Amino acid sequence: MTESSPPRRPTMEDVAEVAGVSRGTVSRVLNGGHYVSPDASAAVQRAIRKTGYVVNQHxxxxxxxxxxxxxxxxxxxxxRLFEDPNFNILLKGCTQALAERDITLLLTVAGTQEDRKRVGRWVTAGHVDGVLLVSEHAGSPLIGELRSRGLPIVAAGRPIGHEREISYVAADDRDGARQMVSHLRSRGYRTIGIITGPVDTPGGVDRLAGYHDVLGRSDKKLIVHGDYSQASGAAAMEELLRRVPDIDAVFVCSDLMALGALAALQRAGKRVPEDIAIGGFDDSKAAVSSTPQLTTIRQDFTRVSTEMVRLLLDSIGTDTRSAVILPTELVIRDST
Amino acid sequence: MTESSPPRRPTMEDVAEVAGVSRGTVSRVLNGGHYVSPDASAAVQRAIRKTGYVVNQHxxxxxxxxxxxxxxxxxxxxxRLFEDPNFNILLKGCTQALAERDITLLLTVAGTQEDRKRVGRWVTAGHVDGVLLVSEHAGSPLIGELRSRGLPIVAAGRPIGHEREISYVAADDRDGARQMVSHLRSRGYRTIGIITGPVDTPGGVDRLAGYHDVLGRSDKKLIVHGDYSQASGAAAMEELLRRVPDIDAVFVCSDLMALGALAALQRAGKRVPEDIAIGGFDDSKAAVSSTPQLTTIRQDFTRVSTEMVRLLLDSIGTDTRSAVILPTELVIRDST
DNA sequence: CTGAAAGCGCTTACAG
DNA sequence: CTGAAAGCGCTTACAG
Incomplete structure (x- = not known):
């Protein structure tokens, strides 16, 4: 029946036998080749090729x-992160940066309380040497749990309330917002509103802070909160039009919300940018798929991901902590 | 200096000592509790809690x-898969289905020849018990490599040329196409074109086959190939208008391409569906974000992912092989 | 430079 | 039901 059981996987012992050396020598060749004679090394290499040996990672x-x-x-x-276009870029960047270094990426979700316990146990089981953390909201209770396991952590975006404890890589949200609002003002717009992200996300608070940096304590009526979704952008825009009919510019804190705002303005019969200007944030695909194309703030998520990986690998073993803030850049198109 | 080195992680030996039993008994409790007395079991459970023991997975x-x-x-x-909205749903579904079973998902990419070698070695290093394979094009050379390692594999979508060798889960592309084209015909449209996906993808060939099932050998001029991107949909639509000015309906083989086609039609001054009808495929978010909203074919990627996980876990150990074809469904909106 | 040996932390027949 | 022991496949001081 089971006459052709799969051939046993070769072990180091097999390689050693073929090469005519000891297991220890094979191991040394595999781990850098120090303290091995050229002859022995060559024999081992040959034996590895012949046997098809691959190390057992466990x-x-x-x-x-x-x-x-x-x-x-x-x-x-x-x-919701799965639906965020930025998430994809981040995941892709990390996957590739790690693959280049022959490090495996384990993907896991920890949305519920129960998930968090599972992840805590799982991390402790020795599965990983470090953690890349992506979370939508502030004060993720996972941070405490992971910290207590003593694992290196690098977060994407400023981890509100934990800036001192863990490393992170973030785009300069606040300065990006300043650039956008300054730009709007320099174009001559006078009544500048803002549609923010959720106030428990760094993008939510820091971009609003940048807005205030430029405009000072502006009228509260000009500030509406969204949740980064297209629908929330539309609803927020309608709310702004209701509150401030003569509004002539809006800084919308994500391109996706800006798309929603654009649709709402179209329905209200407003022309962009003639009647009202719209500035976005992200410089995602959405920014160039809309009519008119969006003036926006570019943040480079590919760079964020490579920096995250670099920081994490640096901190494994050395236990260093640092924050990297990447510059953001104004991209002017047709909506302002 | 290093006065507070992190406390050594508790091992099974520690638990055994606290519980006053042997290592073997602890192990038995952990692995189902068979052949363990209630007393011993309780003592072990207590000791595990007290020590904070977690198994060493390696x-x-x-x-x-x-x-x-x-x-x-x-x-x-x-x-490109990273940009495909369907990919996200698939990844999310698999991640969650596996997390529920306490199985880890390792994400890796194998785009280049070199990547494929790396993945081959990596898989052989014992990292995984099975593989979920997502590939855009036919005849992925990875399939052969993985097969030779004897690992269970489940593919997303029909693996062209390997249908007999590996399991897969796919939506019924061909029948979905038949439903759409029949629908267009029953609405009275007579000159029905098609914008296909790449002809080396199952969605590319099978949806075109469904189109032919209904219309027979139609005029070659009515067939244009796209690559699933929005831009390719626009270009293909322009090509169709050039070739067949009196065309009155187009089955566009993805919602994203349909968005491009819609934009091209708008530029050409054609009204949808009054002058020309558009049918999409996927029932993605794009289908309801457009004006008019798209008539399309729904395929349930969440279901695809759960079936993939089920199939894979079933085949680990048993080495069974199967294909699961999930039904597709016509969703009628405003574009036809 | 090299080999023999200890040890990483588990699971699982085997005896009892 | 339980313990003692072998063994999974490696790495790494230790002697030489």
């Missing part, structure tokens, strides 16, 4: 106490 | 020869 991890893997943990109660 | 895997992880491999030379 056996190695058991002794080295390292897994050569890192976790990419999505901590978002709504799972 | 040690366990070393002896069980299983990793309790599966790989999610993206095999796409262009990395």
């Amino acid at each position: 056996a190695r991890s058991l002794v080295t106490q390292r897994s050569d893997s890192v976790a990419f943990i999505l901590s978002d109660p709504q799972d | 040690a366990r895997s070393l002896v069980t020869q299983r990793s309790d992880s599966v790989a999610f491999i993206l095999s796409d030379p262009q990395d």
